[in-house]
Amino acid sequence: ICDWQGRMRSVIERPLSRGNQKVSLSALAYMFSELIQHCQSQIDKGEDLEKRLLECGYSVGLRVLELLSYREKGCKKEKGVIQVLNFVRTTVWKTLFGRQADDLQISNAKKNEYYIYDKSPVTCKYVSAPNSSRGAAYTAGIINGILDGADFPCEVKAVLSKDTRMVFVISFSQKVIDRESRQQ
Amino acid sequence: FAGAPMPVLTLFIVNKAGSLIYHKNFSLQARKINANQCLYMASVFHGLYLNASSLSPFKNPETAPPMGIKKMMMASFRLECLRTLTGLKFFVTADPDADYLESLLNEIYVIYTDYVLKDPFYVVEMPIRLESFDQKILSHISEASARGDMKSPHR
Numbered sequence: 001i002c003d004w005q006g007r008m009r010s011v012i013e014r015p016l017s018r019g020n021q022k023v024s025l026s027a028l029a030y031m032f033s034e035l036i037q038h039c040q041s042q043i044d045k046g047e048d049l050e051k052r053l054l055e056c057g058y059s060v061g062l063r064v065l066e067l068l069s070y071r072e073k074g075c076k077k078e079k080g081v082i083q084v085l086n087f088v089r090t091t092v093w094k095t096l097f098g099r100q101a102d103d104l105q106i107s108n109a110k111k112n113e114y115y116i117y118d119k120s121p122v123t124c125k126y127v128s129a130p131n132s133s134r135g136a137a138y139t140a141g142i143i144n145g146i147l148d149g150a151d152f153p154c155e156v157k158a159v160l161s162k163d164t165r166m167v168f169v170i171s172f173s174q175k176v177i178d179r180e181s182r183q184q
Numbered sequence: 185f186a187g188a189p190m191p192v193l194t195l196f197i198v199n200k201a202g203s204l205i206y207h208k209n210f211s212l213q214a215r216k217i218n219a220n221q222c223l224y225m226a227s228v229f230h231g232l233y234l235n236a237s238s239l240s241p242f243k244n245p246e247t248a249p250p251m252g253i254k255k256m257m258m259a260s261f262r263l264e265c266l267r268t269l270t271g272l273k274f275f276v277t278a279d280p281d282a283d284y285l286e287s288l289l290n291e292i293y294v295i296y297t298d299y300v301l302k303d304p305f306y307v308v309e310m311p312i313r314l315e316s317f318d319q320k321i322l323s324h325i326s327e328a329s330a331r332g333d334m335k336s337p338h339r
Contacts, residue, residue, distance in 0.1 A: 026302075029302040030302060032304070033302055033303070033304040034304075035304075036304035036305075037304050040304075126298060126299055126302035126303055126316070127303055127304065127305070127316075128299070128303055128305075128314040128315045128316040128317065131303075131304075131305050135304075
């Protein structure tokens with residue numbers, strides 16, 4: 001890390017280290033539990049816990065998009081809805097949770113709704129029903145941040161499906177659907 | 185599996201103050217007691233535990249937890265108790281020949297720390313009403329008994 005004049009490169013010129021990729025699950029669970037309790041103590045009457053967690057996840061999502069675009073994709077920009085959702089399903093999930101999300105489906109009823117399935121999201125592992133979808137609100141916020149940052153404005157919600165899988169329901173805004181149809 | 189013989193009868197969890205926060209029957213042989221009686225019996229056990237630790241001839245240093253009832257052998261069943269460093273008491277009734285209870289209680293303690301203490305909506309020392317904890321305890325005990333780790337010659 002010395003340049004041709006033999007001086008040490010400054011901190012901003014050194015390559016970004018990948019860091020330690022693994023984190024203890026217990027540590028994450030306790031930290032996340034404390035985050036939820038903190039959010040719950042902060043909300044006043046009208047507000048929703050899910051909305052708070054969504055906001056927390058949103059800021060994480062924006063940063064995750066920047067980091068992973070640089071590291072994994074070489075700063076390429078995704079143009080299509082399916083491509084960006086596949087990016088979320090595979091690369092993002094792999095980096096954050098160590099495995100890929102289970103499934104990606106498009107809704108039969110509404111043209112702008114897509115579903116990402118996950119059998120057991122890490123954030124909900126120790127949270128019992130009926131509260132488990134609130135634990136997933138944070139992950140929904142992360143997805144929301146990534147998609148908004150990649151210029152696909154949308155709303156994301158986490159719902160517990162009938163077969164006990166967690167579903168992230170992604171509803172894209174009309175602008176995205178129009179852009180998709182113009183591209184095709 | 186409700187019809188299968190289960191060597192473990194009942195599990196009770198008592199908090200630091202002596203009130204019952206969890207109880208579950210695993211076997212059909214376990215006597216069915218109503219909720220109020222359960223609470224009463226748990227506090228009686230808590231009182232007996234404190235009695236035992238004050239009757240003990242050994243004085244514990246201030247930092248160690250008081251030594252109380254660890255095992256009770258009766259003619260028709262046995263009871264084993266685990267007191268954690270935080271004052272929680274896990275006790276389980278089972279067959280008189282069951283000698284695997286100490287490790288079982290430790291495993292139940294681990295499940296407690298995972299599914300109860302890591303749940304952000306659970307208030308510590310309050311009654312445990314968590315579905316995943318229930319399910320996990322049930323599946324752990326049925327797996328252990330299916331594996332043959334809990335053998336009982338009377339079955």
